Amino acid sequence: MSEPELLLDSNIRLWVVLPIVFITFFVGMIRHYVSILLQSDKRLTQEQVSDSQVLIRSRVLRENGKYIPKQSFLTRKYYFNNPEDGFFKKTKRKVVPPSPMTDPTMLTDMMKGNVTNVLPMILIGGWINMTFSGFVTTKVPFPLTLRFKPMLQQGIELLTLDASWVSSASWYFLNVFGLRSIYTLILGQDNAADQSRVMQEQMTGAAMAMPADTNKAFKTEWEALELTDHQWALEDVEEELMAKDLHFEGMFKEELQTSIF
Template sequence: MAEILLDPAIRLWVIIPIVLISLMFGLVRHYVTILLKSEKPVQLDNLKDSQALIRSRLLRENAGYIPEQSFLMRRHYFNNSETGYFKQERPSAPNALSAMGDPSMALDMMKSTFTNVLPMIAIGGWINWTFSGFLATKVPFPLTYRFKAMLQRGVELKSLSASWVSSMSWYFLNVFGLRSIYSLILGSDNSADQGKQMAMQMNMQQSAMGGGKQQPSQMFKPEWEALQVVTHTDHLNRIEDELIRGARLPLTDTKRKKAL
């Protein structure tokens, strides 16, 4: 097969414009999401449960640095079979019907669709109509045949090497590949990342169907079991003798040189 040569003008009229369009689209989506975002009040029970899980994990990891009696008292507070925090009865999570009937959940899903799905379909359709049907660039290393479906959308040529990238595929690569640029410009907690927005929308749909929120008993059971099997090992046993002995040791030549 003869070697394919691309017009140098493609760099200025296709590659760079698609990059700028994808970047500006993410920035606009970030600020529109901020404008449409509604602040939800934090539920006190959920905050207490999350903090209890963090305290229990810290207790397991640092049990050897507190006295044994203090460790047993804290574990009794969490794991007592009758009055333990992890054994207390709590209201169950709302079922699927009540979640689907929640107006705030439906409003959040509509906002996510408005700021994420619809603009992507509109801009993707415009780019497909404007730039579709030709190659934009080439990957500087060989790829297998399986990459053709991802890198050559709109260009159906079986004899074409998989290293070539079509203009439409270049747009999708920019949409999902500008995460580091968004983090550099907007910070790590931004709404411009397309992949993160799609994951959040899927989580909202799962929550609406009753499958995205765990029951409190299911959430506490693994932590209760992990804390129950922890044995106290005193890491500070005879620490005073170790400190005194370390202070009395003569300095070696290496330590003396470092001290000087």
């Protein structure tokens, strides 16, 4: 015998489902603009700017070196890759990993991230769990196994309830991670309202906090430039231009006819 279908009151849609959606959405919008206000500009040192410009110059030389004479290409390549005193050989940078003990701005940024990301999620989630506790809000349009009950039915202790039903607390967390497309449509791709992206950045924050290894970048660029040979793209440009049929005579005749008429 099949279990009777559970019917929800329409007031649940008006007073539980939609308010949770609106609250989650507007909290994300507020978090985005608060993060912009609290965001601190990361200033680069003169050495970092200089190193990045050197890498750009070397890459441009590899890509567009065919448009300059061979002697000019070899001169620039010698400046970068000279085995004795080339820039990539003699330049060694000291990489110092950032530490909250030596860099107060790093600790400040961590506190700002907790205030704008973690704290609102805890407060709003706790308030929703307390205010809308015990409500069944919606149902997913496909059957699920019992393993999904702890995830979709937080705050509801009904063993006989189908696993497809979603509680109010679980509905809030689904909105936290499900409004990404709407935030991207309104605020753009790089926004601070997407809680899932913020959590992913926090998980990989330790790896991202490590500075780029400039010495490794210099070595990689040295190897790439060392394998680059000069092939002048304008070597046979005169022959190619003379070989083309440009139809100068026909063009002059057409201009003469148009001027007569």
